[in-house]
Amino acid sequence: MTDDELIAETRAFLAANWAPGRKSSGEAYGRHPDSDFLQRVLDAGFAVPTWPRESWGRGLSAAQGKLIEREFAAAGAPGAGQDRSNLWANTAAAHAQPDFRSHIVPLLLTGRVGMCLLYSEPGAGSDLAGVRTRADRDGDDYVINGQKVWTSGAADADYGMLICRTDWDVPKHKGLSFFFLPMQQPGIDVRPLRQITDEAHFNEVFITDARVPAANMLGKPGDGWRVLMTALAYERSVMGDAARGPRSGKAGPKGDAALVELAREAGMLEDPVVRQEIARVTAYKILNRLNNARAKADMAQGNSSPIMSLGKLAMSRILHSEAALRTRLLGPQSMLEGPQHPCAEDANFLTLNAYFTSIGGGTDQIQRNIIGERVLGLPKEPELDRELPFREVKAG
Amino acid sequence: MAIGADEMQAFLDGWQRLLAARCAEADVRRVMETPEGFDRALWGEIAALGITGLIVAPEHGGVGGGATELERVMEAAGAALLPSPLLSSGVLAAGLLGALGDAEAAARLLPGIADGSRIATVALTGPRARWIEDDVAVTAAPAGNGWQLDGAAAFVTHAEVADLLLVVARAPDGLGVFEVDPAAVATNALPAFDRTLRMADLTFAGTPATRLAGAIPAWEAVEAALDLARVAIAGEQAGGTRRVFEMTVDYAKARHQFGRAIGGFQAIKHMAADLLLESESCTSAARHAAERLAAGAEDAPQAIALAAFACADAFVHTTAQAIQMHGGIAFTWAHPAHLYLRRARADAQLFGTSDAYRERFVQALEQAR
Ligand SMILES: Cc1cc2nc3c(=O)[nH]c(=O)nc-3n(C[C@H](O)[C@H](O)[C@H](O)COP(=O)(O)OP(=O)(O)OC[C@H]3O[C@@H](n4cnc5c(N)ncnc54)[C@H](O)[C@@H]3O)c2cc1C
Numbered sequence: 001m002t003d004d005e006l007i008a009e010t011r012a013f014l015a016a017n018w019a020p021g022r023k024s025s026g027e028a029y030g031r032h033p034d035s036d037f038l039q040r041v042l043d044a045g046f047a048v049p050t051w052p053r054e055s056w057g058r059g060l061s062a063a064q065g066k067l068i069e070r071e072f073a074a075a076g077a078p079g080a081g082q083d084r085s086n087l088w089a090n091t092a093a094a095h096a097q098p099d100f101r102s103h104i105v106p107l108l109l110t111g112r113v114g115m116c117l118l119y120s121e122p123g124a125g126s127d128l129a130g131v132r133t134r135a136d137r138d139g140d141d142y143v144i145n146g147q148k149v150w151t152s153g154a155a156d157a158d159y160g161m162l163i164c165r166t167d168w169d170v171p172k173h174k175g176l177s178f179f180f181l182p183m184q185q186p187g188i189d190v191r192p193l194r195q196i197t198d199e200a201h202f203n204e205v206f207i208t209d210a211r212v213p214a215a216n217m218l219g220k221p222g223d224g225w226r227v228l229m230t231a232l233a234y235e236r237s238v239m240g241d242a243a244r245g246p247r248s249g250k251a252g253p254k255g256d257a258a259l260v261e262l263a264r265e266a267g268m269l270e271d272p273v274v275r276q277e278i279a280r281v282t283a284y285k286i287l288n289r290l291n292n293a294r295a296k297a298d299m300a301q302g303n304s305s306p307i308m309s310l311g312k313l314a315m316s317r318i319l320h321s322e323a324a325l326r327t328r329l330l331g332p333q334s335m336l337e338g339p340q341h342p343c344a345e346d347a348n349f350l351t352l353n354a355y356f357t358s359i360g361g362g363t364d365q366i367q368r369n370i371i372g373e374r375v376l377g378l379p380k381e382p383e384l385d386r387e388l389p390f391r392e393v394k395a396g
Numbered sequence: 397m398a399i400g401a402d403e404m405q406a407f408l409d410g411w412q413r414l415l416a417a418r419c420a421e422a423d424v425r426r427v428m429e430t431p432e433g434f435d436r437a438l439w440g441e442i443a444a445l446g447i448t449g450l451i452v453a454p455e456h457g458g459v460g461g462g463a464t465e466l467e468r469v470m471e472a473a474g475a476a477l478l479p480s481p482l483l484s485s486g487v488l489a490a491g492l493l494g495a496l497g498d499a500e501a502a503a504r505l506l507p508g509i510a511d512g513s514r515i516a517t518v519a520l521t522g523p524r525a526r527w528i529e530d531d532v533a534v535t536a537a538p539a540g541n542g543w544q545l546d547g548a549a550a551f552v553t554h555a556e557v558a559d560l561l562l563v564v565a566r567a568p569d570g571l572g573v574f575e576v577d578p579a580a581v582a583t584n585a586l587p588a589f590d591r592t593l594r595m596a597d598l599t600f601a602g603t604p605a606t607r608l609a610g611a612i613p614a615w616e617a618v619e620a621a622l623d624l625a626r627v628a629i630a631g632e633q634a635g636g637t638r639r640v641f642e643m644t645v646d647y648a649k650a651r652h653q654f655g656r657a658i659g660g661f662q663a664i665k666h667m668a669a670d671l672l673l674e675s676e677s678c679t680s681a682a683r684h685a686a687e688r689l690a691a692g693a694e695d696a697p698q699a700i701a702l703a704a705f706a707c708a709d710a711f712v713h714t715t716a717q718a719i720q721m722h723g724g725i726a727f728t729w730a731h732p733a734h735l736y737l738r739r740a741r742a743d744a745q746l747f748g749t750s751d752a753y754r755e756r757f758v759q760a761l762e763q764a765r
Binding site: 333 | 726727742
């Protein structure tokens, strides 16, 4: 199929199925409000076009996939490009056992299941391979016991992507397994945690004798770390591409000139210090976008790109410095909060929520270690407990 | 200095004991959720210790301390995140009455401020909120035996709990300071991101007022009071910065990942070393400003401007880094780091921004050559 044919087909699909100007509120923890539309996107082969035909895709090149995404973006329609952005579906498609895979992947691609990430534990955050939640085989099931923490979206989730330990006699990275754990069962107790943003998206999850069919394991017993690396790579690449915006509900200016507009509204546009800062922060944003575009182009050529690892770190810097600039624009107004003060509400929320990106999904410090060690090939930091049987590793 | 060094140390020890006993984190959290935003019982004890009258002259029932004592007291208050109208009443209002030179008003009003029975605050900036003379947006006109005020004042700290309002307003013959009954003023409480802070916008419409006599021009008296407030905030910032820094270093020693304390990773170790530099510089700036102000030194404005932006930036930066260095635990409401971040962000705005103080500082340098 030529590019022009593909574009024409995509446009015809959108014209038939997505009313001009219709808005979509987007995916949240796996669920999508437009799942009926997403079903049509999936059936038409636009959800994951670079996947093979026998796996919901059309075997297109990344470059052609990009064309479809562009048409969807222009129409404001959701559901394309999930081969890059849907961390749940990508992880399941790559590692789930055949029956579970054909059951779960379409549900994930149509936003029909609530999802959460059961990775972090009180003693295992950056050191994820140190998790102590255990899975013990019992007939066709595994029985899960342990505690997870900072689990975003756990309260409404149908499944949690769980990393836990199945073998205590091998070194820490080797004894892990990865499951799709059904969340709606008696052994799972989700307790919301109040965040510094005064929201409660993340939770503590106490797991006591919860059961998961062995068929829900991704990879083989002991493959957990490898599966996790796939999932984390998708999560980080998504975090490097976009972040949650303001929550005041006020749309606010968009695009490269957004900060200029905000400064104008604040009456600060003539301030030379502000102008310098607008330049600095806007440049960070544009350069991250250009970096990501180059990385995607390399990937489309089938080459891996070191730039892929930079996006999340770049986004962290963007978010923290944009929040600081918004604060500067507001001056004393930034002391306020609440719906009557939407600009202050936004500046303060963005200041706090920037840590979602600089801590969540692996901290900036860990991200720098990864870039140094895996991308640049610098010597690894010595890890004292890396080769010990996990049974002998002291709890964090 | 009216107080000897030993006496001062004993005084500070008593203050720190009171804060440790009555203003622990749990107390701060409880009090910040109350409408008044401070603990009246504790306020009584703060007053009994002499803190509310620290900078009030002994003949008006105060301790007769100056900027250096004030700065030290505020370091402890900042470390404890004390929610109270101390800055509004015991610093700004007391400082303004002390500087203005209206003997009758001072004798009548300062004893109540000193013994804590009267909470006062100062309305001085209009909506542009730069705390500069140009921004005063209340006008005063003679009315009968007294005056009446019209206009607006913004970000008036603790206005809602004040028994006494001192309002800076433009009279036909120039700027003046006016005594106003807070009950006569329309008060719009402002929801503050720093939940330990209370602020309001005030609207005056034919509001009756009494003009205070001034031995010096009103804005000079305001600047004198603001200088004390700047030094007080710098002290609060120094104390808050140090407490958050220490909390973070303690955590870096206690929290283990990858089989060792996270402080063992150079990323964290280097951040901690940088924060020590921030924290010590913040303390030096605050104490230096206090000393120069207390000495009436010619370079006091320069030292105060320096402290105003250096301490503001150090506190904001340190609290921000502290959250990063703690990881997920500091993203929870239950962890104190964000309470300090909120205070740091308010302190960085009160009575002028860092940008404005950097400008003032350079101007002072220019004049000094
Ligand atoms: C908003 C938010 C949402 C989250 N959502 C989820 C979720 O849905 N599911 C989930 O499983 N987790 C979630 N997390 C958890 C997140 O992944 C962890 O917080 C993160 O990985 C850090 O772990 P930690 O909090 O235990 O901090 P720690 O690992 O204890 O780190 C503390 C500090 O030490 C530093 N550090 C640690 N190791 C090193 C090292 N080797 N070198 C240098 N510095 C180091 C860190 O950078 C950090 O500054 C979320 C976190 C946040 C803030």
